[in-house]
Amino acid sequence: MSLKGTLDSIGRALRTPKGAISGAWLALVVLGAIFAPILTPYAYDIQDLPNAFSAPSAAHWLGTDEFGRDLLTRVLYGARTSLTVSVLSISVSVFTGMVLGAAAGYFGGAFDRAVTIFVDLTWSFPEILIALILVAIIGPGITGTMAAIAVAYLAQFTRLTRAQIMAIRSETYIEAAKSLGAKDSFILLRHLLPNSLAPVLVAGMLATGDAIILEATLGFFGLGAQPPTPSWGAMMSSGSALLFKAPWIIVFPGLAVAITVVAINLFGDALIRALDIKTRLRES
């Protein structure tokens, strides 16, 4: 898929109501994360104990936590952690999965069997279990979380790419390229990968939503980003003990996770429709 094609598809997705609303929220979260330092007068890590447990007010739109830190600031900085961790780790996962899946699907043989066994094994465990095992090995923190997410979703992208490649490999235009003398690398790069890219990218997009939840879950267990770095999961964790005293501490990071994940899923849906060549053909 060419860059122009991708941009066209995103443009078409944004023109649907679903895509426009979800896209707007995602843009808001991304911009908020980038410009957090200039958007709020507060720092995310400086305690202000006299103002602890303030309810939402004009000074603190979302209230403050048990250390008097501004919650809006913490949610914005938390978006930085959540988005960076999930997007980076899913990107690594998608890229590795495509390389593994393409090689397995195209060349077959012993390598394919090995990859399939790995995929089937990881597929049969819940992602959270894989993530917990990996964090236990690597140790808590951002690096551990990212590695855990990347490995937990690797099987999905490998399997999807492999299936795509195997389906496209039997198309006549692949045989045509071979009959002209094309090398394997030419066929992989010019025909197979471009034609299998779209569904893998959409799956990656949707998995990013799951990754935000996984990151929050690890954070909730205290295995993700370590204090004072804010993360939505860790904020919810500390808020859970204060649910009745200061519900906003858990509610706002929770809402941030929920709405962002829903928005990613909606945008993914819109993108699927925009990318679907068959629908486009039917309409033309």
Add this chain to the structure above:
Amino acid sequence: MADPLIRAEGLVKRFQTGGGLLAKPRAMLAVRGVSLDIGKGEVVGVVGESGCGKSTLARLILRLIEPTSGTIRFDGQELTKLSRGDMRRMRRRMAMVFQDPYSSLDPRFTVAEVLAEPFRVQGEEPPAGRIAELLGQVGLSERLSASYPHQMSGGQRQRIGIARALAQAPDFLVLDEPTASLDVSIQAQIVALLSELRRELGLTYLFISHDLGLVRYFCDRIVVMYLGAVVEVLPRSDAPPRHPYTAALMDSTFAPDPHQRKRLRAIEGEIPSAFDLPKGCAFAARCPRATDRCRAENPDLTASDHPVACFHPL
């Protein structure tokens, strides 16, 4: 005959299918010892029903699949002995036109990109004006070069497939049922185009088809295949059939003339499975002339100017 352009000898292809944890692998002989010469400028037809091995034979001759045994000489050079690089360079001289004009073009390629591919796989760019020239040769407008396959009709796509095959100015084309997915009116257009190109460019064709009527119209010499083996070679397109299977194929071809209605002399039964070949002649079970000898022994192709593999030819 002068040295043929193609000389295939004793080609055999065995496919293995299934096999795994629970299933025993099964082997089938898709092509069972086929030898074939194709002279320069000749149009040789290969006709037979599905599963007769005609498409496998075409791919063996182009070395798109490796033969289990046998040799293919192209202009004197043994293809199965060529290195990857030499084989790639050799592919400039041979090309293939495929049956399905829908799946034979990458949906993400424009016409210009499709026609540039034969050059790019060889590590070069198409010479200036070559793409326009190719489009002209197959009767298409240069304006189409920015179009995508889904914007074109089946007939137009098949013309693009032909132009792609012609790009490197080959000597030899394999035409694998190039009209079977098209409307009859478009089929006739494509056949006319192929005849014209052959005359202009001095091409040699191997024409694969299940349509004996079409093959008899288009080809100089006709190879009839049944279950992976050649049963008859008609030396001229109007030669009367000698093998009962060829005769049955002719009976099954309906002429567009209600005064020539045929009684059901068409053969009974269907083609046996290639996994489970009968002992003697593969056609014996359906053949009206079969005797005990046919069921016990497999007849060889005779070495005459009208070869036939039958103990009781017509």
Add this chain to the structure above:
Amino acid sequence: MLLSVENLGVRIGRVEPLSGLSFTLDRGEILGLVGESGSGKSLTAMAVTGLLPLIGGRIAEGSVIFDGTDLSKLPEDKLRPYRGKRIALVTQNPMTAMDPVQRIGDQVDIMARLHLGLDAMAARARTVELLTRLRIPEAATVCDAYPHQLSGGMKQRIVIAMALAAEPDLIVADEPTTALDVTVQAQIIHILGELVRERGLALMLITHDMGVVAQVCDRVAVLYAGRLAETRAVGPLFDTPHHPYTTALIDCIPREGMAPGSLTGIPGLVPSVVTYPSGCRFHPRCPRSDGTCERVIPEVRTLPDGGIVACHHPLGGANG
């Protein structure tokens, strides 16, 4: 007359891909419906079997009179007893009519049990008899098989058996042999022909192959771009075709002893429903077209011999 289609027009959304189609079909008769893809052959089949709603279409004008009842006016629930029972459909791909996880015998039995009220024993006996009649060897064994165990030709015969099991009056066969090998095609076409004569069925055979038409049909309706071009008895149609499109279609089939280069095809493309030309829709591809053809839709004329032609400049002395 068993089936009489009068001035049939079909609409799908805002377009009218088929219009002004009339033909009749009687018991014991085979009517061929020919034309290139996009000519409206399959739409006609769907209109007659009441399946247009499946593709979002409807009969916009005209009538489909089957045994005295106008099917085009019937609501779906009144139409259902006709479909399968009195009008059977055989399509190109047999798998669309079969259940992959049911045994062959059960699938054929159910038709007779449902539509004729036979019990299991009697239905099975009829099934075996029917399969044998369709020249399926070892019919009793085949009854226990699943569809995937059979070849394409065998499956198509089973579908024909399913269609016949309910003893319909009319069979609509949409390219029933196109996907099959030629020897198998020949067998099936012959069997269909025999059954029509034997049982007094009516068969509407949809095909693009003029060879098949010449072989079995009694009368032929030639369609082009959603309109009728010519309807004739099969002999006269091939001897003296009146419509230039009919001639062109016949000339697309290579025949014995044809000189090299004489097969040229029909120039140009079949128009799609959004690009239907003005006047006679065949005029851009027609060697005989002139200014009138571009502007004026040719009138559908009935000839003295009962044939019908819609052309301003017909061939073979059909002029007035």
